[in-house]
Amino acid sequence: MDEELLSTHLQELRRGTVVLACLLILEQANYGYALLEVLEQHGFSVDANTLYPLLRRLEKQGLLISDWNTDESRPRKFYRTSPDGIELAQTLTVDWDSLHTAFRSLKGQQS
């Protein structure tokens, strides 16, 4: 299969899931690079150049709240899921579950 075609479709499939994953993970505040590692550990593969702009976009949409942490020598921008973000995450999770059920029924019909 054509590499680019495959990666395009994979990207499309994952695009929404990463947003939900971030909203769920960031119920505990964290910063960009660390979040990247947490996502990797949980099995979500995201590129850094996708994640960092995504975090800014989610903040702009009011789903994340950011704070600059200057405790350490290197200042870091910490993100935390806002109440709106938590609410959205719940809605998206419900939708995700129904999608999961839908696929299972599809497979059930096919088997």
Next chain:
Amino acid sequence: MTSLTDRYVDATLRRLPAGQRHDIERELRSSIADAVDDRVTAGEDPASAETAVLTGLGDPARLAASYASRPLYLIGPKVYTDYIKVLKALLASVVPIVAAVVAVVHIFDGADFGDIVGATIGAAINTALQIAFWLTLIFAIVERTDTRLSPTKTWTPADLPAPPSRRARYGELIAESVFTVAFAALILLSPSFGLKKDGSGSPIQVLDPWLWDSGVVYVFLAFVLAGLGFSFARHYAKWNWPREIAGMLVRIVPSAILIWVAVNDHVINPAFIASVGWPEEATQWIAPGLVAGGAIGIISTITDTIRHARNR
């Protein structure tokens, strides 16, 4: 920070609006530094770690594009179809009109044929470029203004162009036949119209007798009637490109003859002009109008052929 990271960050920030730069710079630098530190702790040397991290981040232009909240295109999908529609409509209507007007003005000034053609083509190209530029600019602005600008109205199947019904096309054919035959008859009979009479009581021809003497009027009408024949063929036979192109050329000939005859001042009978009392220079005024008429005839023949080609 080494200069490679500096250069990378600069290249990214350069493409971002000033208001966002400071915050993105801090975040980006600390993210890069964290990534490099991780690799160095794992055993890589700092230089290659830095290179690897920046390579992973990719082209600064693309990174800036993801960061920017501005669209990365001039005209987006929302208004693109409208843009194309308006562009086509304007180019198809305004450019021919401007070209015709310029041609007429130059003929008026008595320019020679080469000048007329050159000026007309120049005007046409210039007009087309101006339309394309300004329209693109306007739509680029529309794209960027946060108006609730929905396309003019939502499309419904009622907006589909109606296929010309057989009856409508037949009606067109009848109308064309009637008009053509009447036109030919009028021209052939015009020598006997007694609008003005000369000394011995016989009518003065409106049209220049030279047209009859040289046979040009017969050639003109032959092509006009041949064009009618092609219209019948188009109606009754299947669409056939060679025949249609031939038909289009046959229809263009009468318009071309009109232009040629008007430029050479052989349309109106000078005796008629004298008898009506118009000044001799009247022909100079009439000729541009006829030339414009011929030009419009040619253009409309071409667009008519295109229209039929699309509707076939």
